[in-house]
Amino acid sequence: MWRGRCLCRRCAEQGQSSYNRNIVTLDFLGTLQRTHMCGDLRSSHVDSANSGETITLMGWVNRRRDHGNLIFLDLRDRSGITQVVLDKEIAPEAHAKAEAARPEYVVAVTGVLRARGEGLANPNMATGEVELVAHSLLLLNDAKTPPFSPAEDAIGNEEVRLKYRYIDLRRTEMQHNFALRSRVAMAIRNYLVSQGFLEIETPFMTRSTPEGARDYLVPSRVHPGHFYALPQSPQIFKQILMISGFDRYFQIARCFRDEDLRADRQPEFTQIDLEITFPQMATIFATAEGFLRAAFNAAGITLSDQPFIQMTYDQAITRYGIDKPDMRLPAMVDLSATLTAELRETLKIDAALPVLGFTIPRVGEMSGTARKALVSEIRATFGDTGLDFLDVARLRTNETFLPLAEAIAAKLTAEQLVFNGENFTTEDLAVVITPKPGTPAMWNYDPQWIYKRVGALRLELAKKFADKHKLFEQTHTAADFKFLWVTDFPMYEWNEESKTWDAAHHPFTSPHEDDIISGRLVNDKGAVRALAYDVVLNGTELGSGSIRIHRKDVQAEIFRSLGMSDEEAHNRFGFFLDALEYGTPPHGGIALGLDRIVMILAGAQSLREVIAFPKTAKAIDLMVDAPTPVSEQQLRELSLKTVTRS
RNA sequence: GGGGACGUAGCUCAGUUGGUUAGAGCGCUGCCCUGUCACGGCAGAGGUCGCGGGUUCGAGCCCCGUCGUCCCCGCCA
Numbered sequence: 001m002w003r004g005r006c007l008c009r010r011c012a013e014q015g016q017s018s019y020n021r022n023i024v025t026l027d028f029l030g031t032l033q034r035t036h037m038c039g040d041l042r043s044s045h046v047d048s049a050n051s052g053e054t055i056t057l058m059g060w061v062n063r064r065r066d067h068g069n070l071i072f073l074d075l076r077d078r079s080g081i082t083q084v085v086l087d088k089e090i091a092p093e094a095h096a097k098a099e100a101a102r103p104e105y106v107v108a109v110t111g112v113l114r115a116r117g118e119g120l121a122n123p124n125m126a127t128g129e130v131e132l133v134a135h136s137l138l139l140l141n142d143a144k145t146p147p148f149s150p151a152e153d154a155i156g157n158e159e160v161r162l163k164y165r166y167i168d169l170r171r172t173e174m175q176h177n178f179a180l181r182s183r184v185a186m187a188i189r190n191y192l193v194s195q196g197f198l199e200i201e202t203p204f205m206t207r208s209t210p211e212g213a214r215d216y217l218v219p220s221r222v223h224p225g226h227f228y229a230l231p232q233s234p235q236i237f238k239q240i241l242m243i244s245g246f247d248r249y250f251q252i253a254r255c256f257r258d259e260d261l262r263a264d265r266q267p268e269f270t271q272i273d274l275e276i277t278f279p280q281m282a283t284i285f286a287t288a289e290g291f292l293r294a295a296f297n298a299a300g301i302t303l304s305d306q307p308f309i310q311m312t313y314d315q316a317i318t319r320y321g322i323d324k325p326d327m328r329l330p331a332m333v334d335l336s337a338t339l340t341a342e343l344r345e346t347l348k349i350d351a352a353l354p355v356l357g358f359t360i361p362r363v364g365e366m367s368g369t370a371r372k373a374l375v376s377e378i379r380a381t382f383g384d385t386g387l388d389f390l391d392v393a394r395l396r397t398n399e400t401f402l403p404l405a406e407a408i409a410a411k412l413t414a415e416q417l418v419f420n421g422e423n424f425t426t427e428d429l430a431v432v433i434t435p436k437p438g439t440p441a442m443w444n445y446d447p448q449w450i451y452k453r454v455g456a457l458r459l460e461l462a463k464k465f466a467d468k469h470k471l472f473e474q475t476h477t478a479a480d481f482k483f484l485w486v487t488d489f490p491m492y493e494w495n496e497e498s499k500t501w502d503a504a505h506h507p508f509t510s511p512h513e514d515d516i517i518s519g520r521l522v523n524d525k526g527a528v529r530a531l532a533y534d535v536v537l538n539g540t541e542l543g544s545g546s547i548r549i550h551r552k553d554v555q556a557e558i559f560r561s562l563g564m565s566d567e568e569a570h571n572r573f574g575f576f577l578d579a580l581e582y583g584t585p586p587h588g589g590i591a592l593g594l595d596r597i598v599m600i601l602a603g604a605q606s607l608r609e610v611i612a613f614p615k616t617a618k619a620i621d622l623m624v625d626a627p628t629p630v631s632e633q634q635l636r637e638l639s640l641k642t643v644t645r646s
Numbered sequence: 647g648g649g650g651a652c653g654u655a656g657c658u659c660a661g662u663u664g665g666u667u668a669g670a671g672c673g674c675u676g677c678c679c680u681g682u683c684a685c686g687g688c689a690g691a692g693g694u695c696g697c698g699g700g701u702u703c704g705a706g707c708c709c710c711g712u713c714g715u716c717c718c719c720g721c722c723a
Contacts, residue, residue, distance in 0.1 A: 063683075070680035083683065103673090122683055145674060148657055152672085152684085156657055159715050212723035232723085259722040260647090493723095506723040606716095617716065 024100045027138035032108055034058045039080020043129045046115050055132060057082060058108040058140070060170065061101050062151045071098040075109060075132075076151075078175050083122070083131040084109050094137035103151065104143035104167075111135045158608070162622040165613060177610050180299055181598045185252060187298035188272055188594075191291045197250040197274060202237035204230055204254070209572060212506065214258035216267070224639035230256035233591060236576055238275040239508065239548055242587035243579050250274040252594060258619075263606040264540065264596060267619045271543070272597075275589030279547055281533065285310075285485060288535055288543070288590055292597070296481070299601040303478050308535070312488040317448060318354075321455015323489070326539030327482035328472065329462050332358045332454060338407040346400065354447050356454045357408060459539070472538075474603050481600070483537050491515070491528035492561070500563045501525050505532040507558055509546040510588075516554065525561060535592065537600060545590025552580040 035056045036045070047053045059077035069088040074081050086098040091111075101107060111134040122128030147163075148156040150170035155161060161168040168174060189199070208215045208229035215229035231237075233255045241249045253273045261267065272291065276283065285307065293303045309327075316323050319331040335355045344351055474480050491511050492501040503509065515521055515528045531547035549555045555577065559569040570577065598610040608614040615621050635641065 063685095065682050065685050066679080067682065067685075068679040070682080072682055072685085074683070081683095085681085087680075089680085117681085120681060120683095125683075128683085145656070149673075152657085154658070154672090157653090157715070159653095160657075162715090209723095213721085235723090257722060260720080262722090263717070265722070503723055509723090616714090618714085620714095622715095 024097075024139055024142055026142065027108075027140060029108065029138070029140060032056060032110070032138070034108075037079035038075050038077045038082040039126060041082050041113060041127045041130050041132070043115055046113050046130055052112065054110050054135065055113050056108060056110045057084070057132060059106070060143075060150075061103050061105045061107060063103065064098070064101055066099070069095070071095060073098060073101060073107070073109075074151075075107065076170075078179075080126055080172075082127045083125070084111070084134050084137075085131050086134045086137065090133065091135050091137075094134045097137045097139055098134075101137075101139060102143065102145070103149060104146055105139060106141040106143070108138040108140055109134045109136070158616075159622065162608075162614070162616065165623045169612065174609070177598070177602045177604065178612060180602055181594075181610055183298040184295045184598055184601065185594065187294040188291045189252070191294040192250045192274065192287075195248070195287060195290065197248040198246055199251055200241060200246065200249050201251060202231070202234040202241075202253065206231050206237075209236070212257075216256045216258050219638040219640055221638055232257050233271060234273050235506065235508065236573075238273060238589060239587060240576070240579055242275050242277050243582070243584045245277075248274070248276050249589075253591075261615070261617050261619060263608075264599070266595065266607050266611060266614055268615075269607070269611075270594040271591040272594050273589070273591040275587060277585040277587045279586065279588035281487070281531070281547065281588075284545060284588060284590055285533075288545075288592065289483075292483070292535075292542075292592075295597055296478075296601070301476065301478055301481070301601070303481065303483075308483040308485055310485040310487055313486055313490065314488070316486050317451050317455075321356075321451040321453070321458060322539075323486055324534065324536045324539055324541045325484065325486075326459065326462070327484055328538055329458065330359050332356045332451075332458060335408055339404065343401075343404050347404075354450055356450065358454070358458050476603075481537060483535065486534045486536055487532075488512075488529045489532040489534070490526070491521075491530040491532075492525045494526065501561060503558070503562055505530055505544070505546055507562055508548045508555070510549045510554070511558075521557065521561070531588070533590075535590070537597075540596055540600065542596055543590055543592030545588065547586070547588035550580070550584045550586045552577060555580055 033056065035054075038057050038059050041055070045055065057075055057077070059075045062074040062076035062081055063072075064074075065072040071086040073084040073086065075084050086095045088095040094109075109132060111132045113130050113132050116122075116129060116131055146167045147160050148167065150167055155168075155171070169178070193199070205218055205228040208217065208227060213232050215232065218228040218230065220226045220228060231253075234251060234253050238249055238251075251273045253271050254268055255271050256268050258267060259265070274287065276287070289308055293305075296303050311319070311325075313323055316325050318334065319325070321332060325331075333356070335357045336353075339347070339349060339355060341351075343349075349355060490504050491509070493504045494500075495502045510531045511521055512529045512531060520528050532544065533546065534544040535542045549558060556566065556569065559573075560566070564572075595607045595610055599605075599607055602610055604610055613621065613623060620626070629642075
């Protein structure tokens, strides 16, 4: 064995003295087969009869502890780690090879499993009762010193992790995440198939429909100047599958949206997409709840059989100030009724507007200084928004306001001060948000604006105090997961910029039948409710769906109301309008984000932890380095020319 | 498009008021070690302080610009 510095050009250039410190002679695998996985070995596998039965493990060197004539290798595969002992007296050749082994070398070990002696067991390891005494060791491959060690719990920065994703993915946590993801996806498939759903694939190369998100485009070589688009969702295809009579469709489908990213948004992501004919919302809810229970079950969590709670969009806004309420936090309460006319006068609070209160658990334990800091923080958060707040604990110290404080406390005690099974005193209440007089122009006297702004503050403060109050601590039981359905979304949203009505969901969503019959669809767009619904878990939107329009006349009316001429609608969706004319059954469905479900189940803070090869916030794949420029030749073939934008 | 945080050894980070030769832990290399399991001991290597410009006698530190990563707002039917 030649030992010395690697002299190859690459190492010389990089100055990496660490590469191949010892040039080792690598072994061939030959016909050797693995007999066990590292993480599976237990006392029951020990060769107690001394029959000499051997075990062969293969994997990566996790750690090496060299005691001279005795070397320990922690051998790792996806199942776990087993300690291998190399004793110079027992197996001198294997021992010599182990001297050359380094972390992340790939090795095969054959030997006899033995129980560790008294005091030698490691209770922190699943396999800590046993160790493999090596008779032979094969060095199947060496490894450069990795930029970070998969054996370490402390993880490096994301840039390095993403560049060397294959090393990052070796970490136990990541291995668990993807095993979990696989189990969850399988459980969902099994459930849906058992409910009579057919899995049908739809195209990736499809037609750009310039609604919603920006498309990723694919240029056509044979049709210069023409482009396919990657699907933002299989929406139209799944509706056409219903028109085609497939009755129940599902797909675990990749979707693509060219929008700015977040911790919970990737440019390509995976949806559990399904659609049924002759739908009642209850059927769709039961189906989604069914596969969610199956998915959680696959993660070892048994959810209750009770249907998820439901609330309307309006209720969500007035109680939580957001359309995806986190039910782990107490709701807001409208305290308008507790304010007498005199108090409103004294406090200069507008009689027409809501006065909202919410609790911050144990805020009463805060010191005076901390409380002051919180107060100025809230002021800063609101900025010059025309909102102000009252600190109830402060109100209690002022005789004028004592009745108000008592009234508020009484109302909150009734409705709010039991949280996570604990009772709080009114000292826990910090804030009551009131619209300040004199600056109504900023929010157009819109109560919704107040609800949403206070809702945002509620979330911010919850995050701030989350650790302190163990608000989001995971016990990994059903109690950690608060689901709900939000229904009756508005059909339209007013677009202040373009002065038009936009579809709040998508333009294939059916309005409430009542709102069609009553004529509201034409006369009072702002009041039209959609048969659209979201499923929300712990403040995260897991998915959304709707009952679709199945009548051509209704679909045409919706397109018109969105400011789309018949001609324009025909240009964009002609094929779909045609399809609607050939016997379209009522249909509806839903799509849920698989990545988000797995992220929550894994207790991860980012989708990147549950997507094997994710992209950065700027949509770059750091491992393969994509996107890249392409050759002039490729561009010419596609009849494309790049221009530099100023 | 906007706001914020970060960028110093392979990794995690420290670096005082701008002042001599930029440090620590881990990792890495060599030697020693038969019961370790985050092994230990001794010795050693390793730096374009993200990049570019400016101020200054002097810049890791101050200023301007730029690039990258992360978080948030806008955006995501």
